[in-house]
Amino acid sequence: MGLIPWSPFHEVARPGRLIDRILDEPWRFVGSIGGRDIPIVEVFERGDEVVVRAEIAGVDPQDVDVRVAEDTITIRGERRTDAEADEQGYYHSERQYGTFMRTVALPAAVDAAKAKARFHHGLLELRAPKKIDETRSGRRVDIEVQ
Secondary structure, eight states: OOOOOOOHHHHHHSTTHHHHHHHHOGGGGOSEETTEEOOEEEEEEETTEEEEEEEOTTOOGGGEEEEEOSSEEEEEEEEEEEEEEEETTEEEEEEEEEEEEEEEEOSSOBOGGGOEEEEETTEEEEEEEBOOOHHHHOOOOOOOOO
């Protein structure tokens, strides 16, 4: 089989190709949408807790608001960056401001009252114990024999 030369038209030739790529690799499309930063989030279960990690480097932890419900987590914040340089005959000033918000479904119900968050080197980590709920796990039903 020979090599097929790449063509930009090949990427859009098949209907739905972009949608397939978004569904197969959603992490490629996370970043900045409509001028808003969307933090990259990792969610997983570890033992009897749910762990959520969000990359929010460059954000002051005081500017971050984390809300946990039984089945979701919402992370909101504001990024403020000021840079100035006044050296050897030139002046450069750059400012960047923007808000972000991300709501993620959790893989298991959690006890929101016992959730704890930690911010270290631009990584926000939230841990919440799984909620033990008898109604979710069901109950044993006795079988009546006739």
